Amino acid sequence: MIYNVAALLSGELGISRVYSIEDESITHEGGDFHGISGSVKLTRTDRGILLRGKATGAGINECARCLETAVTVLHTVVEDEYFPVNGDLGPGSSLLRQEIVEEEEIPEFWIDEANDLDTSEALRQGFISETPLVNLCKPDCAGICPECGNNQNTNPCECEVRNIDPRLAGLLDLKI
Ligand SMILES: [Zn+2]
Ligand SMILES: [Zn+2]
Structure with a gap:
């Protein structure tokens, strides 16, 4: 779920691209998300790229009662702005990386030097926020x-x- 956004970054404000997600996986500490499907829209802003996405996936956890695998279907909607590490977006950009760092408003999501934007972390956080505190293999476990x-x-x-x-x-x- 990594997209090269070089063309978007050099394009005009407001241009966007839509990508579909099919059967992707995210692994993380404490559980995995599998069978992720949905779509993401990447839109050029004056500071970077706005990610808007909708995804459904299966959260894999341990059942709180029997410790067997508990599969929970999760739906998430994410909206996060990504900032280019390269900083200078040229004409039309309102914010450079240096200014962000000086203001101690360090964003969480960066577009790397190769202009690749990785949606996994935003989706991972989205799914985690939708994961119930107690996961069960079945309601009457x-x-x-x-x-x-x-x-x-x-x-x-x-x-x-x-x-x-x-x-x-x-x-x-x-x-x-
Ligand atoms: Zn017994
Ligand atoms: Zn169970």
Whole structure:
């Protein structure tokens, strides 16, 4: 999801390009996003490139109850401005990199020296903000038996605690 924006940067204010995203992946600490599809629109601003994007992807996490894989479908809408590392955008640009740095308004998103703009970080942040705090493999996941560690989704064990709500299982651990 890297796009060369040299032509956009040397073009007139307001020109834009639309790209579609198909079956891309983003890997990050604590979970991955797969099967990402959607579209991004890149528009030349007086300071750089405005990214507007819409994407759907599957967030891959660990189930909070049974620790198996939990797949959560996520939708995100992102809007972020990217600034060129090269700085001087020539006529029509209102801001140079030097000024941004001096004002300590250091932006998070840069277009690199080769004028490549990587949309992954913006989309990653978008997906993370849509990821629920608790991810489950299925809404009624029965979790793990706190006595024997058995995954109760497949063959429930015979332990006496088996009827305890898995959400309360953590409390049991505290008592022991
Ligand atoms: Zn589960
Ligand atoms: Zn058990």
